Amino acid sequence: MHDAGQKSIAIPLGIVIRRVPGVTRWARHVWKAVAVLPGAGKADWKELRRDEDAVEYHAATLPLELFRTDTEAYLHGLSAKVPAIYVVMRPSENEHPLEVTLATASPYEAQDYADTGEELVEKVPMPDGLIAWIRDYVELHHEDEVFIKRRRNKTRIDLKEDGIGDARIRQTSDVYRAPASKETVH
Structure with a gap:
């Protein structure tokens, strides 16, 4: 069970990546992230399974952290048709093709990484036990935000005409017209 006083909790999450021929x-x-392994031990591209040309690796184990302030995002992710963990990867400079940098349950955080275009973000279905773990955390910490309607300022701002038109136009008949070039001004 989760402690209500904690600001965050974490669980080790193994990331499984599949390699298939191009x-x-x-x-x-x-290369594609295809599964997560809750509670997995450390790994560094350990081969798990081989099926002809397709190979699956336990590429890395990262902490999946949940924060009290992000429960709205987790709730949004859990309400999806298929709840998912988002795996963030980038091309690697070492002997492995990808560097697994982050695993998150927040679709909002995943979107931020996807928007940069520098990282590859893969959506991996959550196992049932992980769904229950995250749901318990959300139920313990989520607080609905109270909607406060913004009140309009009653000050009349339409009575002054400061800034209307172009100061280079001398006449007051049409303050919205474009100024004429110096040659045509009489």
């Missing part, structure tokens, strides 16, 4: 001559292989 379909074009420019990509020898295609």
Whole structure:
């Protein structure tokens, strides 16, 4: 069970990545995050399964952290048709093709990484036990935000005409017209 006083909790989460042959001559292989392993031990691209040309690796184990301030995002993610963990990866400079940098249950945080275009963000279905763990945390910490309607300022701002028109126009008949060039002004 979760402690109500904690600001965050974490669980180790193994990331499984599948390599399949590429379909074009420019990509020898295609890499995709396909599963997560809650409570997994440390791993560094350990081969899990091989099926002809497809190979699955336990690429890394990262902490999946939940924060009290992000329960709205977790609730949104849990209400999806298929609740998911978002795995953030980037091309690697070392012997492995990808560096797994983050695993998150927040679709909002995942969207922020996807917007940069520098990282690859994969959506991986959550196992049932992980769904229950996150749901328990949300139920313990989530507080609905009270909607406060903004009140309009009653000050009349439409009575002054400061800034209307162009100061280069001398006449007051049409203050919204564009100024004429110096040659045509009489």
